Amino acid sequence: MVKKPAPDSSRRSERSRRAIYDAALALVGEVGYPKTTVEGIAARAGVGKQTIYRWWGSKADVLLEAFLDLSAQAAREAGQEPYAIPDTGDLAADLKAVLRVTVDQLKDPRFEVPSRALAAEGLVNEQLGRESVAKLLEPQLQLYVDRLRSAQEAGQVRPELDPRIALELFVSPLAQRWLQHTGPISYEYTDTLVDYALGGLAPR
Amino acid sequence: MVKKPAPDSSRRSERSRRAIYDAALALVGEVGYPKTTVEGIAARAGVGKQTIYRWWGSKADVLLEAFLDLSAQAAREAGQEPYAIPDTGDLAADLKAVLRVTVDQLKDPRFEVPSRALAAEGLVNEQLGRESVAKLLEPQLQLYVDRLRSAQEAGQVRPELDPRIALELFVSPLAQRWLQHTGPISYEYTDTLVDYALGGLAPR
Numbered sequence: 001m002v003k004k005p006a007p008d009s010s011r012r013s014e015r016s017r018r019a020i021y022d023a024a025l026a027l028v029g030e031v032g033y034p035k036t037t038v039e040g041i042a043a044r045a046g047v048g049k050q051t052i053y054r055w056w057g058s059k060a061d062v063l064l065e066a067f068l069d070l071s072a073q074a075a076r077e078a079g080q081e082p083y084a085i086p087d088t089g090d091l092a093a094d095l096k097a098v099l100r101v102t103v104d105q106l107k108d109p110r111f112e113v114p115s116r117a118l119a120a121e122g123l124v125n126e127q128l129g130r131e132s133v134a135k136l137l138e139p140q141l142q143l144y145v146d147r148l149r150s151a152q153e154a155g156q157v158r159p160e161l162d163p164r165i166a167l168e169l170f171v172s173p174l175a176q177r178w179l180q181h182t183g184p185i186s187y188e189y190t191d192t193l194v195d196y197a198l199g200g201l202a203p204r
Numbered sequence: 205m206v207k208k209p210a211p212d213s214s215r216r217s218e219r220s221r222r223a224i225y226d227a228a229l230a231l232v233g234e235v236g237y238p239k240t241t242v243e244g245i246a247a248r249a250g251v252g253k254q255t256i257y258r259w260w261g262s263k264a265d266v267l268l269e270a271f272l273d274l275s276a277q278a279a280r281e282a283g284q285e286p287y288a289i290p291d292t293g294d295l296a297a298d299l300k301a302v303l304r305v306t307v308d309q310l311k312d313p314r315f316e317v318p319s320r321a322l323a324a325e326g327l328v329n330e331q332l333g334r335e336s337v338a339k340l341l342e343p344q345l346q347l348y349v350d351r352l353r354s355a356q357e358a359g360q361v362r363p364e365l366d367p368r369i370a371l372e373l374f375v376s377p378l379a380q381r382w383l384q385h386t387g388p389i390s391y392e393y394t395d396t397l398v399d400y401a402l403g404g405l406a407p408r
Contacts, residue, residue: 032328120327122384123320124236129385137386148405157405164387165377165396166405172380173372179383180326181333182341183368192369200404201352201361201370 019045020052021066028063029113033121033128038062060128063118064135071136074105083139085147091156092194094147095170099190106178106185119179141167157198169197223249224256225270232267233317237325237332242266264332267322268339275340278309287343289351295360296398298351299374303394310382310389323383345371361402373401 023044027036038059042049056062072082078101080086086094105111122129141164148163157166170193177183227248231240242263246253260266276286282305284290290298309315326333345368352367361370374397381387 116327120324123324133384133386158407161405166400168377169373169400172376176376176379180337182337196370196373198404198406200402202402203362204408
């Protein structure tokens, strides 16, 4: 039987949970993924490590949830629904709006430093890489799949295209510039990507 | 005055140089970039570390040249000119051919293991990241810029497009799938990217 917590204890839990997220993100940004430990997160958050193990199975689980929480926060701060892409009927405008929020997030140090540490570890630690993609990135990409499907139904995207590949034409360039410092990131840049991807490089 | 080496000593140098490249790539794949040292490379290559310092300033310099050499080798093995994109007049075919060679290279463990180690370090070590992009990646991207410019002159790509951004529509998706394991990599996939990028997602 699961005991329903009293309101006071639930507020306390919520505070602990947030302190643990903050500690996990800060630590991974400072010392990297391999040296981040559940003990270290607990000490920094001011909780016992049993508190962490009561809620999560491993440091990877804590971190992945901390990132999910951070992304949802960023969307709310930008005045958008977390986990949604608007559908105003104007595909280009909707994609540009979402990508602009992503640009802001990628440039925000609260997000950038821990994200780089996690991405770097994911490159050489295939299991963590696949897990963080499955839990953090792929659900976001599926929102683009849904938006492109609805555009296909509206006749704005060619019906024979695979939306899971199509989205990569504007999502992956931004990801590569951010990951590898291959070029500057700006609203103008992501707007251009959307225009090039929808219109194509060949003359019409 | 620079002394021209006798043929024998030049052959010996070439052998040492290759042994050093092989040792550097193997080590960085095995222990990662931070733990790879000039001493370790020298020991594994069976040369003195002064031999390495005679030719290169740092372990980063050795590694970047080793990667350049490896890429040139891969292109030659695939029957292509290193550092060139063919211009047969058929833009789609030329881009597909080059991307297929890249697919082979990304899946080749000789290339994959050390490349991941370098890319992972580049994510958190901004100086190394920027240096390896400038020396390894950007020169390759410039070949696409040249090919797209020639396609613009031939009327096959819209003249107002920025080729440096346009190339990212088919190069970056492949890079992201490889870097982050976000999806499988195949000839069919890169062919599809070229078709989507040239034709655009919107109906014509």
